[in-house]
Amino acid sequence: MLGLKTVNYDETGFYSGRILNGPTQRPVSVTRELMQLLEHWRNIYSYWNGITISAACPGIQFWIDKDVIPHPPKETPYEGCSCGIYASYLTVHVIWEYGRDKEHTLSSLGDALLLVDGYGRVIPGDDGFRAQHAIAMGIIDRATVRAEVTYTGVGIIAYREQVFNPAYSSIEYEIGERYGLPLLSLREAVEMIQAEHEKPLPEIIKWL
Amino acid sequence: MNIGKEHEVIHIEKPEIAEPVRIPVKEPVREPIRVPVKEPEKVGA
Numbered sequence: 001m002l003g004l005k006t007v008n009y010d011e012t013g014f015y016s017g018r019i020l021n022g023p024t025q026r027p028v029s030v031t032r033e034l035m036q037l038l039e040h041w042r043n044i045y046s047y048w049n050g051i052t053i054s055a056a057c058p059g060i061q062f063w064i065d066k067d068v069i070p071h072p073p074k075e076t077p078y079e080g081c082s083c084g085i086y087a088s089y090l091t092v093h094v095i096w097e098y099g100r101d102k103e104h105t106l107s108s109l110g111d112a113l114l115l116v117d118g119y120g121r122v123i124p125g126d127d128g129f130r131a132q133h134a135i136a137m138g139i140i141d142r143a144t145v146r147a148e149v150t151y152t153g154v155g156i157i158a159y160r161e162q163v164f165n166p167a168y169s170s171i172e173y174e175i176g177e178r179y180g181l182p183l184l185s186l187r188e189a190v191e192m193i194q195a196e197h198e199k200p201l202p203e204i205i206k207w208l
Numbered sequence: 209m210n211i212g213k214e215h216e217v218i219h220i221e222k223p224e225i226a227e228p229v230r231i232p233v234k235e236p237v238r239e240p241i242r243v244p245v246k247e248p249e250k251v252g253a
Contacts, residue, residue: 001220079217086211093210119220125211135223 001118002137002193003087003128004094009112009175014048014136046085051136051179053116057083077123077130084123084130087116089193090203091186093128112175113140115189127202136181139172144185150204 008015046055057076077084088094094113115138118131176183187207194201 077217079214088211117223117225119222122218122220123211123214123216124218125214127210127212129211131220133222135225137225 001122001124001129001131002189002196003089003116003118003134004091004140004189004193005085005087005114005116005134006094007112007114007136009171013178014051014053051181052133053085053135054120054133055083055085055131057081075121076132077121079123084132085116085118085134086128086130087118087134088128089197089201090127091190091205092203112171113142113186114138114181115140115184115192136179138182138184138189139175140186140189141172141183144187150206 046053055076056073057071057078058073071078071081114136116134117137118129118134120132122129122131172183175181187205190201190205
């Protein structure tokens with residue numbers, strides 16, 4: 001099941017959750033990390049291994065997070081719990097997340113946008129999915145991420161001409177070379193996602 | 209990220225893709241630093 005996913009990347013490879021970098025930990029500023037731990041704690045239980053990301057929710061309810069429902073870790077993602085590897089069918093989600101994350105990234109090299117294929121235990125949604133595992137299928141060339149998007153789910157809620165700094169494009173080429181991933185235009189990725197769905201996705205994209 | 213209205217859990221087999229071998233990123237080629245060599249001073253006439 002295909003979807004779009006933002007990812008952090010540095011010289012050690014993909015990482016997400018900003019706390020753990022796959023099998024190796026990345027100790028950084030305690031205060032900042034603690035804040036991010038509280039904010040994104042569920043991401044700790046996801047880890048990258050090469051081009052595959054997996055999730056194993058502890059299924060334990062922390063005092064602060066009411067979104068977690070106790071469940072067996074092997075049943076990740078779980079209905080009612082908020083765990084799993086998230087990916088979206090919609091550019092409107094990732095474009096905003098991509099732009100927002102750019103300000104918060106700890107990576108000096110910048111973030112990337114991937115086309116991923118979710119597998120294992122999967123909970124499909126109307127706008128995306130959460131999965132037990134996802135494998136990177138391609139990397140979106142940010143020079144192609146230029147579109148006006150109208151999300152039609154609840155009327156027009158987003159309209160943005162998104163232009164990314166082409167200076168960061170080199171990171172996509174580096175990832176492509178490192179992992180042997182094809183470089184895709186956002187349009188190609190969206191068309192591949194749409195091909196898996198009978199109904200048109202609830203956004204209208206005007207490519208610029 | 210909100211995935212919209214959620215549907216029933218499904219199980220999908222791992223896609224049959226050979227994971228590419230991890231290729232180390234090439235180090236940028238650095239030009240050797242050239243230090244100008246001082247000519248020895250001539251002694252005597």
